[in-house]
Amino acid sequence: MRSYYGTAGDVGVAAMFCRRDRVGHFAIDRAALAAGSPDALFRLLVTMAMFQRRSDVQIMRVLRGIAHGDALELTDATRLLSLANDNCELARTLDALLNQCDLGKCPETKRGVCSQRPTSTCHLKRHTELLKRYGHFGKMPTSATLMLSAQGVADLPSLRTRIWEQTADPHARALALEGAISRAWRISEKIAAMYLSALTNRDLSGELAPWADGVDTNHFVVVDSNVDLFLKAIDYRGPMTYRARRAFIQSLAARIHLDDLHPGVRRYNPRLVQQALYMFMSESNRRANEADCCHDAPASCNRCPRALASRCSLNAAADRAAVAAAGAS
Secondary structure, eight states: OOSSTTSTTOOSSGGGGGOHHHHGGGOOOHHHHHTTOHHHHHHHHHHHHTOSSSOHHHHHHHHHTSOHHHHHHHTOHHHHHHHHHHSOGGGSSHHHHHHTOOOEEOTTTOOEEOSSSTTSOOHHHHHHHHHTSSGGGGHHHHHHHHHHHHTTOSSHHHHHHHHHHHOOOHHHHHHHHHHHHTTSTTOOHHHHHHHHHHHHOHHHHGGGOTTOTTSOGGGOOOOOHHHHHHHHHTTOOSOOSHHHHHHHHHHHHTTOOHHHHSTTSOSOOHHHHHHHHHHHHOHHHHHHOTTSGGGGTTHHHHHSOHHHHTTOHHHHHHHHHHHHHHHHO
8 A cells, every 4th residue: 555556556457557658559548437438448348358367567568569550449349340240250249259269379370260261361360469369369359349239238338327227236236247248258257357346446446437336346356366376375275266265355355454554545445455465476567666665675675574575475586586696606
């Protein structure tokens, strides 16, 4: 809360996705996001879905390398739907895209390929090349717009409105939102939580949380590989299901009075506690932030509580380097 909260170094929060220096031409207009613009919300969903299986630093480098026109196409729901309708029949419905399209990537050429229409040009093949991920990742942007079509809505605000009309229960709304967007390709519980917490958690996003009212935002906790590293460091022995790990972090958050650390923040906010675990364990993000305490080691390590310093992987790396240097001398 002292070092990262509300600063430019806080990674993975809504404000980051409004910054050209972070995500290049995928950057979202702040006013449009605050207003809940359909275009802004869709762009945020596609861009956030990129952040999986690789370090944030690598993904931001990929995004910054994508040209303006390509970035617009990858994040324009109307354009993507038009491309889907004009191309292979396996890209025209969500079920066909998820279950029949076998989009891949040639290991040698890095070109998009498939076995069903191997000689055909296809926007999915082009997208998988642009996104520079594993072969089938090119399905993701198109699947996001087909996910909306499959549920009979025109855009993400319409999806929210329909769910709000169906139930007044905040937790039921959270589950319904999570379930709806998770139908898209590669939108996991983690990505859904990352996206929906950005739109609903005012402590996390401030004015950039247009869906904050009437929903249980405490349900949206992002359990990623860095959080799992923390759980391993504290010898967590509970079930490894997403639900169990989320519940553990929620119970942990109940013991931490955030308003004592930062006035104005809700006392209980598991997403902020989880964000702290994520940042603490994220070596690449911390190294990339010149203000992080790792750049002042070992002096900063001596100021850290022993129980925390003993679980800091960057502190351990500094100790190993010091031992190696001493041995060499």
